[in-house]
Amino acid sequence: MSEMKFPIYLDSHATTPVDPRVFDEMKPYFTEKFGNASSLDHSYGYDASIAVQQSRETIAKAIGANMDEIIFTSGATESDNLALVGVMERNKNKGNHLITCVTEHKAILDTARHLESIGYNVTYLPVDEFGQVNPEELKSVITNDTVLISIMFANNEIGTIANISEIGRIAHENDVLFHTDAAQALGHIPIDVKKLNIDLMSISSHKIYGPKGIGALYIRSILPRVKINSIVYGGGQERNIRSGTLNVPGIVGFAKAVEIAYKEMDSENIKFKKWTDMMFEKLSAVGAKLNGHPINKLAHNLNIRFDGVQSKSIINTVSKKLAISAGSACTTQMVEPSHVLLALGLTEDQAHNAIRIGCGRFNTDEEIQIATDEILNALKSLAKIRI
C-alpha cells in the first residue's frame, strides 16, 4: 500500500493535479518537439501544428463540436471574457442586453460589470434555494434587445447543474445566443453542444487533471453562425479570434486530460457519488445541512454547513490533515460571505458555516474515511470549546 500523503487534497473544484498520463504526453512538446505551431516552413513547426490539430479534434469530438469551432485560450476566465465582450460588441446592431445569473463565477460577473460600465444593459437572474434559474423567469426578461444569455453549466461552489437543455431551447426560440461556463462540467458529465443548443462554451484544462493556463472557447459555426469580436490582437492565430503563439504542450495536455476524463467519467462518478453520499450520511447525523441541489449536482461535490459552527474553525482545526475550503478559491481570501450561498437564501451567518469538499481522481476510500472522521473530531473538539 502506498504511503498516505497529508493534507489529503479535497479541493478539486479549485484545481486538480496533472494526471501523470497527461504529463507524459506533454513532455516532448517542451523539449524536442518545441516548434511554433504557426511555423509551417519546417518539420518543427509542422509537428507542433499536427499535435495541435489532433488535440483540437479530440476536444471538439468530446463535446459534439467541429474542429473549427474550438478556439484555444489561456483558460475559462479568458474564454468567459471573450464570449461576453466579443459577442456583445460584435452584435451591437442587434441590441445591448445581456442576461446572466447571480451565482456565476467572478469571471462572468466581473465581465458583466465591465460591460455595464461601458453602457450595456445586464440582467442578473436570481436562483431558487437549490441554485437553479427559473426558466419562466428567464423567458420573462428576454427583450428585443437581448443578444446573449450566459448561464453556467455547473456551479463551482455547490455543484448544482443547470437545466441547460431548457435554457438553450428558450434562447433559440427567442433568437438569442446562449453561452455557458462549463469549467466545472467538462469531463464530469456528458455534454453535446448541438443537442443542448449551446452557441458558446467556456472550458478549462486544470479542473480535469490537465495543466493550468490552457482552456478553450467553443464558438458555434453554423445554425446559427456566431459572430464575435477579438479581445486579444496580434498574429492572427485561432482564426484571428485569439492571437498569440499557441501553448502547444498545454494544448496536448488538455486533449489528453479530456480523453481520459471521458473514458473514466462513468466509473469515476459512481465512485464519487459513493464517497459524497457516505460523507453526507455520517455528517448529517451530527447536523450537517446540504447547500445546493440534492440530485442535480456534480457527483464529486459536497457543500455542507453546520449551523452555529464557522467553517473557518473547522478548516483550521483539520488543516494538517485535510485540504478543504469554504467556497470558491477566488473568494476565500475575502471576509465577505459567498455570493452563491447568499443567493440560495442563506443568511450571512449560515454562509460563513459552509465547507466545500471536492473529491478527486486520486483520492482513496481510506482517505475519504479519514476525512470524515477528521471533520467529526473537529466538530467534537469545537463543541467542547464552546461549552
Ligand SMILES: *Cc1c(COP(=O)(O)O)cnc(C)c1O
Ligand atoms: C475555475 C473556473 C473558472 C476559471 O477558469 P480558469 O481556467 O482558471 O481561468 C471559471 N468558471 C468556473 C465555473 C470555474 O470553476
